[in-house]
Amino acid sequence: MKLSPFSLAFVAGTLAVAAPASAADFVIDTAKAHASINFRVKHLGYSWLTGRFDDFSGTFTYDDAKPEASKVKVEISTDSVNSNHAERDKHLRSKDFLDTANHPKAVFESTAVKMSGDKATIVGNLTLHGVTKEIEIAAEPVGGGEDPWGGFRQGFVGTTTLPLKDFGIDFDLGPASQEVELTLNVEGIRQ
Amino acid sequence: MLIRDTAAGYGLITRLTHWVMAVGVIGLFVLGLWMVTLNYYSPYYSAAPDIHRSVGILLLILLVLRFGWRLANPKPDDSELKPWERTASHIVHWGFYPLLLALMVSGYLISTADGRPIEVFGWFSVPSLVQRKGLEDSAGEVHEILAYLTIAVAALHAAASLKHHFIDRNRILARMWSGPPSSSS
Numbered sequence: 001m002k003l004s005p006f007s008l009a010f011v012a013g014t015l016a017v018a019a020p021a022s023a024a025d026f027v028i029d030t031a032k033a034h035a036s037i038n039f040r041v042k043h044l045g046y047s048w049l050t051g052r053f054d055d056f057s058g059t060f061t062y063d064d065a066k067p068e069a070s071k072v073k074v075e076i077s078t079d080s081v082n083s084n085h086a087e088r089d090k091h092l093r094s095k096d097f098l099d100t101a102n103h104p105k106a107v108f109e110s111t112a113v114k115m116s117g118d119k120a121t122i123v124g125n126l127t128l129h130g131v132t133k134e135i136e137i138a139a140e141p142v143g144g145g146e147d148p149w150g151g152f153r154q155g156f157v158g159t160t161t162l163p164l165k166d167f168g169i170d171f172d173l174g175p176a177s178q179e180v181e182l183t184l185n186v187e188g189i190r191q
Numbered sequence: 192m193l194i195r196d197t198a199a200g201y202g203l204i205t206r207l208t209h210w211v212m213a214v215g216v217i218g219l220f221v222l223g224l225w226m227v228t229l230n231y232y233s234p235y236y237s238a239a240p241d242i243h244r245s246v247g248i249l250l251l252i253l254l255v256l257r258f259g260w261r262l263a264n265p266k267p268d269d270s271e272l273k274p275w276e277r278t279a280s281h282i283v284h285w286g287f288y289p290l291l292l293a294l295m296v297s298g299y300l301i302s303t304a305d306g307r308p309i310e311v312f313g314w315f316s317v318p319s320l321v322q323r324k325g326l327e328d329s330a331g332e333v334h335e336i337l338a339y340l341t342i343a344v345a346a347l348h349a350a351a352s353l354k355h356h357f358i359d360r361n362r363i364l365a366r367m368w369s370g371p372p373s374s375s376s
Contacts, residue, residue, distance in 0.1 A: 054324075079325070086305035086327040087240075093328065173231055 023063035026154055026188025028074070030057055034155075034187040037076060045176030051083030051092075060188055062154055064144075067120060070113045074184070076106040078128075096171045103130050108137075122158065128167045135160055137184070152190040159183050193370055196264040200362070200371030205264065208257045209367055213345070215250045216291070219243055220342050244302055245312045251295040258288055267366055283348055290344065294337040300330035 028035045037056055043049040058074035079100040081092050093100040110124035111134075122137040137158040144154035162180050164170070195202045201209070226239035269277055302309050303319035304326035310316045355363035362372070 079328075084305065086307070087302055089305075090301065090327040090331055171231070 022065040023061060023069065024152075025191045026060050026062060027191055028056075028058040028060070029153070029187050029189050030055075034153075036183075036185045037074075038183045038185070039180050040183075041173070041180045042176040044174055049083065051081060051089075053077070053080050054082050055080035058186070060186070062188070067115050068113050070110070070120075070122075072108070072110045072122060072124070072186075074108045076108075078104055078106050097169055098129060103128075108135075126162075126167075128162070129169055131167045133166055135162065153187055154190070155185075155187040157183065157185050196267060197371050198265060198268040200267055200366035200369075202264070202370060204260060205257075206367055206370060208253060208260070212250060212253055212257070215246055215253075216341065216345065219246055219250070220338055222246075223338060241310070241312075244298070244309050247295055247298050248309055248311045248317055250291075251299070254288070254291050254295065271361060272363075280351070283344060283351075287344065287348075290337065290341055294334065294341055297330045297334040297337060301327045301334060304330065 035056075035058075037053045038050065039052065040048045040050045053076045055077040056074060058072065060070065060072035062070045078098045079093050081089055081098060081100075083089055083092065092098055095102075106126070106128040108124055108126045110122050112123040114121045114123065118140055120139045122139050123134065124137070125132050126135045137160045139156050139158035142155040142157055145152065147153050160182050162182060163178055164173075164180060165178065193200075193202045194204055196205050222239060222243050226235070226243060229236045229239060269280070272280065299309065299317070300321060303317075304322060306319045306322045308316040308318045352364045352367070355361050356365070
């Protein structure tokens with residue numbers, strides 16, 4: 001069959017539009033707070049002290065056909081730390097811990113995603129307290145699909161453990177409190 | 192022993208309040224500077240701020256009572272002062288009230304920013320009136336600046352009283368220490 005230049009261009013154009021159909025850009029729904037960044041750290045080894053970062057933003061690109069090609073970037077306003085105690089939060093923002101005056105933002109940017117069945121390991125660089133280190137976030141999808149209001153959403157949960165000293169935070173909280181566990185609950189709205 | 196103030200000197204209540212508050216304010220300044228250096232495992236890590244808050248609230252109550260007492264009492268005579276001394280002392284003495292009030296209220300706002308009350312030595316608690324995100328930070332900055340300002344003004348005030356006592360050799364300091372001439376023993 002002879003393909004005219006027009007039909008060749010038509011087919012090529014259709015393929016170009018159709019090819020990345022399952023990859024999409026998402027914005028994390030912080031506007032309606034369908035995402036959260038929570039942390040917990042042991043208090044003296046006697047209980048879990050929990051808190052969260054109230055203000056953050058982020059985007060991700062997700063391809064359910066090729067999850068290894070996914071990317072995520074999250075930016076956290078460190079002074080939004082909230083452990084439900086004004087004096088403690090003031091202390092956390094100080095130079096003893098997050099030093100939010102000098103380091104107002106913490107940023108995570110992924111560099112790779114490794115799949116193992118349904119579970120993913122998101123590798124990326126975390127910049128916290130002015131220190132950039134490669135970390136791994138264990139993530140898995142929670143669900144996704146259309147919402148009742150005309151949008152399309154995809155949700156994940158991710159956890160990681162951060163040794164505080166790795167990021168230059170060395171206020172001595174005791175031997176049971178060397179690491180902080182982070183849980184990120186993320187729901188993105190497809191753009 | 193004279194309770195009320197007279198033109199010749201301060202009565203017992205004014206003198207007692209003055210020196211108790213002077214010790215209290217200077218003590219809280221030192222305590223405040225020290226308590227923020229404590230590490231997590233210091234036995235005073237929790238106790239020092241507890242004492243700081245509790246004494247601060249008691250001083251706030253004293254400040255309000257003292258201001259009322261000041262308004263209700265005659266003023267000791269200051270005609271022996273030079274005009275600039277009179278002006279300067281009025282500014283500092285009257286200025287201490289809003290300065291200390293702002294210092295203490297800013298401290299109160301730090302601890303109550305999350306709605307929690309302040310416990311005063313376990314005797315009573317002061318409820319939170321203003322809850323706002325980040326209030327502990329802005330109130331904290333104000334509290335720190337005003338603390339240094341208060342100590343600077345207090346040092347000036349103390350130096351001036353010593354000048355009157357040792358250089359001018361008048362009764363300016365004595366009337367706050369021992370009161371009017373007739374009641375000194």
